[in-house]
Amino acid sequence: MTPEDRLPGPELPESGPRQPQDLDVLPYGSYYEPPEPPGGYGYDATYSGYGGARFLEQHWPTVSQTASGYGPEAVREPVHEYGHEAAGSDDPPTMELAQPVPPEEVHYPYPQPEPGEAPGPLYVVGDVHGYLDELLAALHQQGLIDAEGHWSAGRSRLWFLGDFTDRGPDGIGVIDLVMQLAAEAAAAGGYCRALMGNHELLFLGAARYGDEPVQSTAGTASFLAAWRLNGGQQSDLERLESHHVSWLSRLPAIALEDGHLLLHSDTTAYLEYGASLDDVNEAVHRLLADEGADEWWDAFRRFTKRFAFRGPAGAQAVHELLGAYGGHRVVHGHSPIPYLTGSTHAEDGVPPHVPGPYIYADELAVAMDGGVTMEGRLLVARLPLD
Template sequence: MSIASGAPDTSGAVGVEDAPLYVVGDVHGHLEPLREALLEQGLIDEDGHWAGGAARLWFLGDFTDRGPDGIGVVELAMQLSEEAAEAGGSSRMLLGNHEILLLGVYFFGDHPVPVAGGSTTFREIWLRNGGLQWDLDRFTDAQALWLARQPVAAVVDQYLLVHSDSNAYLEYGSTIEDIDGEIRDLLGDPEPLPCWDLFRNLTRRGAFMGETGTLAAADLMGELGGRQIVHGHTPIPYQTGEDPALIDGPRVYADGQVINLDGGIYLGGPCLVARLPLREPVEPPVSGSDDETLGMVYDIDEDPEYR
């Protein structure tokens, strides 16, 4: 079965709008902390319905796995998408690597996929990465098709929103429209390997860390647009070594070019919901349009356990 059958065009390129902009980091099935964080920001009411008016809300992906109610998070996101639109606002999401993995296990299950030294299956990798059977039991065709329609990147108010702190997106195109189109086509392929390769690419991380981090960030923005990158995927405690319980907000790094919204909720950190701007975006350094850096792969951790 094709994952994205009937999926409409959902390009992630979004124009600047005069309304508050909020971004949510990785949730990983922690529905109640998500509700509490959205309520605190005035985006939902006590009953869990949209209360944000014309506000814009973006989820950065990784709704499921490792937490008690991943499908509850999917259901809430779908509900808020409808309710926000009716109120003149918007609630949207980006695909993360765990959405790709969930789609893979749902549609391809025990089909063999290649790994170093042999092969495994979507199901095995899903279980190894926190997949929970009660989520899969509740996952429906309608939810799968809704997820498959979502973009992987967006530029909103000059913020480049992506799930992964990686330049792997450029392997699928040089514009957001091209990347989203290519990934929709991959998700529409009835064969499992394109989905598997996409999952593995979106697990890459660490591109904006270290000595080349500012160059990597500038290269990505130089291709896709934006003046500041906002991502999830890599928990802030992994980057800083901090106690997850002490994380109290997003992390700005790479000379101010990058914001990390993954509080490490499954490690004991917070569910981060931030209103942007945290501060004024900085002018990026000259990007790697220079022949010496164009096309470099900056990711420093291909993460053999995927996470």
């Protein structure tokens, strides 16, 4: 099969309608975006003025979706072990990522790494937002899971960048899958880990505080109202159990892997919670365990900010984070790539074109939210990206 016979991404399974609202909003529709610089951003400058911004394009084979599976021949039973154009004609340069190597067969218990043995390859997953079938398809295409939805990547390392729920049809199913893969990967000598996104804060807040008033900068609000405003699914709230809450509450907010500073949100708000990775994660965990609704809301508000790495000052913002926490490049989710590039839905209704991860801010930042909620792509990529 030639590249011309392939699609620029896996077909999106028909798991449910996309929500029209994609960017997070707080009460009264206040978007969390930094003030626009004088003269505006100029979306056509995305490809030339954002410090060598470019897409990394991967020609993914077509993944056919049927009612009984997510792969060409897959028949899958539910896996729940824990319960239940851009503007103008200047297209960004693209390059084809290496095709994934078929994983070695896993036999449990898998031998543990020898002392000094190099770790397995590193992968990251962008925002999922409840689109379980799309996630299964993307992980299977990369060779990380088998046709039944079980870990098949040996000692590989996998990080989810947060936002498992809201907008899509099965957020709890996504959480159950990630928890299952974490156990299976550990048994295979690898690992599957996850960051806390702003929607984890929102979802947990809705479950814990409900309609209890909180003091918002836009006036009195509540977690439940904000959660519904941002695509909260009642079925997820009804299926949320204590083990989900416990697992979500312990997720780190920030991590460093192979020189990649992994974040959910493209914001410098992490600096407000500590001068080291441990400080930030301990501060967030302490807040979730002990503080009240107003403090929790303030954390959600801070981590809902976005676009700090976009525009002329973007590289400087990345340098602030790297200087504090280490690493040579930030990898984040949160802000959908079509919004970063100004290539949201065209007037004719054509979905945005998202060929792969997006590198920008003097090539110091990698965006991984492919905009699955707006008919873009659910991205899974192997690091490093060059």
